[in-house]
Amino acid sequence: MKRRLYSLRHILLLSISLSVIGVAYAQESYNLRYVTLDSIVRTLEHRTPDRFYYAPEQTDTLLITLQAETGNVLETLGRELKKSGFSLYRVQQHRWAILRGTPVSGIHEGFYSDSMENGKHNQEELSQISDNGKQAADSENRLYTLGDPQFSGLEGSVRLTGYIHDHLSGEPVSGVTVMTEDKKYYAMSDSYGFYSLSMPRGYNTLIIQGFGYKDSRRYLRIFSDSALDLNIAEEVFSLQGIVVSAEKMENVRNVRLGLERVRADRIRHIPMAFGEADVIRAVLTLPGVKSVGEAAGGFNVRGGATDQNLILYNQGTIYNSSHLFGLFSLFNNDVISSLELYKSSIPAKYGGRISSVLEVNSREGNKNRFTGSAGIGLLTTKLTLEGPIIKDRTSVLIAGRTTYSNWLMKLIPKESGYNNGSANFYDLNAGISHRFNQNNHLFVNGYFSRDRFSFDPNVSYRYQNINGSVRYRSVLTDRTDMVLTLAYDKYNYHMQDTTNTAMGYDMSFSLQQVSLKADFSTRLNGKHKLDYGLNAFYYILDPGTYVPFDHRSLVSADILQREQAFETALYLSDTWEITPELSVEMGFRYGLYSALGPNRHYLYHPDKPRSVETTIDSVSVGAGKMIAPYHAPEFRVSMRYAFTSDFSVKAGFNSMRQNIHMLSNTTVISPTDIWKLSDANIRPQKGWQTALGFYKNLMNNTLELSVEGYYKHMDRYLDYASFARLLMNHRIETDVIETRGRAYGVEVMLKRSLGRLNGWLSYTYSRTELRQDDPRVAEPVNKGNWYPAPYDKPHDLKLVGNFKFTHRFSFSMNMDYSTGRPMTMPVGTYYYAGGWRLLYGDRNAHRIPDYFRLDISFNIEPSHKLTLLTHSSVTIGVYNVTGRKNPYSVFFQTEGNTVNSYMLSIFGCPIPYITYNIRF
The missing domain is CATH 3.55.50.30 (Phage tail protein beta-alpha-beta fold)
Structure with a gap:
């Protein structure tokens, strides 16, 4: 348009x-x-x-x-x-x-339908009100005639499919609702902008609504299954309190529980540390999502550990999602298109983790003209360029981000010994999308990041993420579409220590993954939608390499044996609309996993703790041969009953399995954490979750209220034994313990999607406990009783708000309160080896002080004048306005025969910031 x-x-x-x-x-x-x-x-x-x-x-x-x-x-x-x-x-x-x-004389009431059926219409006149075939619908005042007129006398339903695009950039738009005027039939566009809507045959009025876009209508006369692309325009003036059905209807009508969608533009308005819009920090504002503390890498969902979250970026897997000690995530918000978090009702096409799935997709790039954006803040600067290679067909997007954060290290007190350190990172995004024709699209995406930091000139750490994917999407028929994905992912880290020249070393770890996915979706009729496909994964893990730093070092080289594994899964799910009020989604996934040779592993006495002393034999497996294969079914069921158009109840159950484990003795993700593949001695994790939810839209659909309760059970979660050694351990199975877990809670969320005042308020009550009851363990933690997980925080209250004074000026705030996380306290001292030592009590029996933080920002949006060559925005804010010294950890030291406690705070004072962004 x-x-x-x-x-x-x-x-x-x-x-x-x-x-x-x-x-x-x-x-x-x-x-x-x-x-x-x-x-x-x-x-x-x-x-x-x-x-x-x-x-x-x-x-x-x-x-x-x-x-x-x-x-x-x-x-x-x-x-x-x-x-x-x-x-x-x-x-x-x-x-x-x-x-x-x-006017033509003698026009009778049946003129329109008669002329359509007999083909005797004035082509020049009717071209203004009707079209045939696949097209892009731009006008609100045209009647689009679709399908074969020979079916005009029949009743029943037909299916309309197509893509929704931004009319300026040509990019697909996700999260847009397309519904009939009576709101009985609706659909939402997916991450590709694709929608599929069942509707009655005949005349229909479509309502198209999406956040940031003008509400629009399309008038149709549809005879049979047809395709129609929709172009929608941005809503520049959007201060009125109009609720977008894309969100309000999804809250009530979607059959899935625990599904959270966060728009990329909303992330930009959540105050963050140093003013950098951050995907993971935005996810942490949602109910049921927690972290162990400030600037902590990773997140915990409904009682799950950080490694139990599957993080996908353009369908590739991310193993470390943080930059700069967890201050930033690896996702550049300027290139993000959509973000979905599945806390429950996880689709059958996803597997490999037992807690949640975070799916992030990048934008395709402007298909109509070259544009760009740049930004600068206190710690980072970034640049994005995009535009068409072949107009309306092929687009490219390139983005880079880097940091200049060494000055931050200089602010650390000298007595800490860290003020001479350094820290920096950079990341690169690149993507090409190509449209062969209306039914076939190709997407190629790549990501690379590198972090480096050191607290001492002689000790340095660095790690990097590599992520690449090729996706081919094809609409095979009017009812079936397909997505083929080939992805490669790599995560590695290096640690160097040259403090002592004779003991200088270089230690490294590497994990590679290749995946192939074939996903199909078939709409059988207006009642059933089938999703089915095949996933295959190949893992290569180098768990540790320890070599001399240079020729002067006297350390002995040590290399752990490489691990390899293969995993494949078939899945099928059916979304069945039994009645307009009752819908059910039933899913089934069957997975096969096996470690592969060459490999040498040990056999231990079945009734005794695993150790060198209880070893009874060793087994060598040849190259390519399977080692202790594991296979099992997984089930996914969810149900929704809508009592009214604005109130529904949902229930769900899902079971999951996880074949790869992260081993760590810290409470947060750190660069030196290692991953371990399941093998003959370490079995896959498994878990299940059941949930019940109530969803209600209030005050004429201006407010969304949801209440969800859940119970989760976990088996074979790996916790570390006392005095465990996780790095460079040839027998890691002797230092980890299979642990059971249980988690339960209630999440309440009140959200206002649009208007001058928008945002959400959420409260979560939850508990997460672990238990080591393996009879082979000689000394289980807490004598085999339940104990709180390190990330157990019962009370969690969050408020995110945004108020628009005018079209350009707005105020944002973010408030976060939570119970302090568990800690282990010393209960006494004892004298050993010439000094006093601490005697600790039960693990995680006490808690650090509660956490509270308030952030605010003032936003100046770009001018809406179309004739300007550039559009600038400025954000001024304060992180931790109250200056509260929130404890990150509490630790103890003995000085003489006295025990002293110390508390570490990451941000113990208000942090003002300013960021400047420009679009051109």
Whole structure:
């Protein structure tokens, strides 16, 4: 749709027209002078059941005077149109077409349908109100005729499919609702912008709504299954309290529980440390999602450990999602298109983790013109460039981000010994998308990041993520589409220590993954939607390499044996709409996993703790041969019953398995954490979760209320034994213990999606406990009783709010309160080896002080003047306004025969910041 630039005269006339309409609206009669046809049509459609179809390009300069009573307004309008060379046709009851030219005599009520069936219509006239075949629907005032007219006399439902695009950039738009006017039938566009909607055959009015886009309509007459692409325009002036159905209906009507969607533009308005918009920090504002503390890498979902979350970026797997000690995530918000978090009701196509799935997708890039953006803040700077290679077909997007954070290290007190350290990172995103035709698309994406930090000039750490994927999407038939994905992922870290030249070493770890996925979706009819496919994964793990730093070092090289594994899974799920009120999604996934040779592993006495002393034999396996294969089914079931259009109840159950484990003796993700593949001695984790939820839209759908309760059970979670050695351990199975876990809780969320004041308030009560009851363990933690997990935080209250003063100026705030996390306290001292030592009590029996933080920001948005070459925005804010010294950890030291406690805070004072962004 082309943008129209009106002259000053037209703008003044439009303003006068709107003012006159405002007066006339409250009266029973119409007294409109020199009003645009578009204004008259909107007034009539608002006050009457009539609908009008016309070509805007023929009538955009037409001004009409309309003086009539309610009973004869259409007759009067017809006379006024005739004066300007137009005619008003009645094509069906309450359906009118406005065409240029002289009326055809003898038009009867069945003219429209008869002409469609017999093909005897005036092509020049009807081209203004109807189209056939696949097309992009831009106009709100055209009647789009779709399908084969020979089915016009039949009843029943048909299916409409297509893609939704931004009319300026040509990029697909996700999270847009397409629904019939009676709201009985609706669909939401996916991450590719694709929608599939079942509707009655015949005349339909589509309502299209999405956040940040103008609400629009499309008028259809559909005879059979058809395809129609939709182009939608940005909503520049969006301060009115209109609720977007894309969110409000999803809350009530979606069959899945625990699904959270966060828009990339909303992330930008959540105050963050140092002003950098951050995906993971935004996820942490949602109910049921927690972290162990400030600047902590990773997150915990409904009692799960950090490694139990599957993080996907363009369908590739991310193993370390943080930069700069967890201050930033690896996702550049400027290139993010969509973000979905599954806390429950995880789709059957996803597997490999037992707690949650975070799916992040990047944008495709502008297909119509070259654009860019840049930003600078206290710690980071970034640049994004995008544009068409072949207009409307091929686009490219390139983005880079880097940091200059060494000055931050200088602020650390000298007595810490860390103020001479350094820390920096950079990341790169690149993507190409190509449209072969309307049904076939190709997406190629790549990501690379590198972090490096050191607290001492002689000790350095560095780690990197590599992520690449190729996706091919094809609409095979009107009812079946397919996505093929090939992805490669790599995570590695290096640690160097040259403090002592003779003992200098270089230690490294590496994990690689290759995945192939074939995902299909078939809409059988208006009641069933099948999702099915095949996933395959190949893992290569180098668990540790320890070598001399240079020729002067005397350390002995040590290399742990490489691990390899293969995993494959088949899945099938059916979303069944039994009645308009009752829907069920049933899913089944069957996975096969096996470690592969070459490999040498040990056999231990079955009734004794694993150790060198209890070893009874060793087994060598040849290259490519399977080692202790594991296979089992997984089940996914969710159900929704809608009592009314704004109230529903949902229930669900899902079981999951996990074949790869992260081993760590810290409470947060750190660069030196290692991953371990399941093998003959370490079995896969497994778990299940059941949930129940209530969803209600309040105050005329301006507020969304949800209450969800859940219970989760986990088996074979790996906890570390006392005095465990996790790095460079050839027998890691002797230092980890299979642990059971249970988690339960209630999440309450109140959200306002749009308007001057928007945001959400959430409260979570939850408990997470672990237990080591393996009879082979000689000394289980807490004597085999339940104990709190390190990330157990019972109470969690979060508030995210944004208030718009004008179209350009807004105020944002973020408040976070939670119970302090568990800690282990010393209960006494004892004398050993010439000094006093601490005697600790039960693990995690005490807690550090509670956590509270308030952040605020003031946002100046870009100007909406289209003639400007650049658009700038500024954010000024304060992180931790109250300056509360939130404890990150509490530790103890003995000094003489006295035990002293110390508390570590990451941000113990307010942190002001300013960021500047520009689009061009």
